[in-house]
Amino acid sequence: xxxxxxSGLVPFLGLVLLWMLLWGEFSLINxxxxxxxxxxxxxxxxxxxxxxxGRLNPWRALLFLVRLVWDIVVASLQIAWVAIGPRRHPLxxxxxxxxxRTRSDLVMTFTAEAVSLVPGSIVLDLDREExxxxxxxxxxxxxxxxxxxxxxxxxxxxxxxxxxxxxDDLQRLRDAESDGxxxxxxxxxxASAAPAGGEGSAS
Amino acid sequence: MLDLGFGPDGFxxxxxxTAVLVLVAALMCFAAGVGLLRFPDVLSRLHAATKPQILxxxxxxxxxxxxxxxxxxxxxxxAIVFFQSLTxxxxxxxxxxxxxxxxxxxxxxxxxxxxxxxxxxxxxx
Numbered sequence: 001x002x003x004x005x006x007s008g009l010v011p012f013l014g015l016v017l018l019w020m021l022l023w024g025e026f027s028l029i030n031x032x033x034x035x036x037x038x039x040x041x042x043x044x045x046x047x048x049x050x051x052x053x054g055r056l057n058p059w060r061a062l063l064f065l066v067r068l069v070w071d072i073v074v075a076s077l078q079i080a081w082v083a084i085g086p087r088r089h090p091l092x093x094x095x096x097x098x099x100x101r102t103r104s105d106l107v108m109t110f111t112a113e114a115v116s117l118v119p120g121s122i123v124l125d126l127d128r129e130e131x132x133x134x135x136x137x138x139x140x141x142x143x144x145x146x147x148x149x150x151x152x153x154x155x156x157x158x159x160x161x162x163x164x165x166x167x168d169d170l171q172r173l174r175d176a177e178s179d180g181x182x183x184x185x186x187x188x189x190x191a192s193a194a195p196a197g198g199e200g201s202a203s
Numbered sequence: 204m205l206d207l208g209f210g211p212d213g214f215x216x217x218x219x220x221t222a223v224l225v226l227v228a229a230l231m232c233f234a235a236g237v238g239l240l241r242f243p244d245v246l247s248r249l250h251a252a253t254k255p256q257i258l259x260x261x262x263x264x265x266x267x268x269x270x271x272x273x274x275x276x277x278x279x280x281x282a283i284v285f286f287q288s289l290t291x292x293x294x295x296x297x298x299x300x301x302x303x304x305x306x307x308x309x310x311x312x313x314x315x316x317x318x319x320x321x322x323x324x325x326x327x328x
């Protein structure tokens with residue numbers, strides 16, 4: 001019940017906050033107009049409610065954001081260098097699959113968003129039932145680099161779950177890490193599963 | 204005497220910040236442009252179109268927030284960065300998906316393609 005109220009309230013408050021951010025001042029009149037508009041927008045453009053986990057660890061969320069900004073900087077510099085710098089070898093790419101551990105749409109969405117901003121990957125497609133992300137990785141020199149890339153995606157997912165995942169997802173994450181891997185449905189996920197816990201080595 | 208334009212009381216730290224941020228932003232946008240031309244296929248070019256562009260935008264917006272320091276500009280800057288970083292991956296994904304499904308990409312530079320070898324109902328071409 002609490003989660004259901006929160007699921008309606010959080011987007012509403014987000015819209016009000018956005019209105020005030022866009023005006024750039026936090027005044028009473030902005031608050032009232034923002035609330036009226038938020039009600040109007042959520043009534044007219046109805047979307048199915050997002051299921052929130054009802055959990056947020058501010059410290060973990062901060063860690064996630066700091067790491068995300070850092071990754072954006074690194075990714076941009078890398079790609080800028082590949083674009084401008086001399087080319088020593090032909091450019092090669094790869095499309096690879098990662099099986100996520102979460103079952104939450106929200107976590108999956110944010111993982112996909114975050115992964116697209118960090119070094120090397122763009123989400124090509126995803127399989128929602130199985131929780132598989134298909135990523136296009138840029139400038140992959142050999143197939144030996146793929147396990148490292150998978151590990152980074154899983155580390156991103158792990159940071160997100162620790163920050164705001166549901167208890168169910170947390171449990172799934174712990175299970176996956178304690179058996180040293182998920183029940184790999186393909187050879188791809190089996191290869192990625194073993195070092196799933198190694199967030200520290202991901203940098 | 205050479206006038207470097209530091210103003211009467213000398214050196215302004217904010218000018219340095221502005222110079223650095225604007226240069227970073229310009230360099231990143233330039234790199235994104237060069238990448239668009241130099242990279243071989245659609246999927247590679249998407250990488251150039253999303254990532255350096257985001258950092259360039261963050262740098263410019265951060266510079267605007269630093270030079271006109273006020274609550275209004277900071278909040279607006281945050282909103283711009285937040286929405287840009289939500290929408291850029293989404294648009295890249297849509298373009299990438301469309302390019303993949305219509306075969307507008309260079310398969311010869313792919314080391315592996317695990318999407319093609321996925322299990323079910325692949326619309327084979």
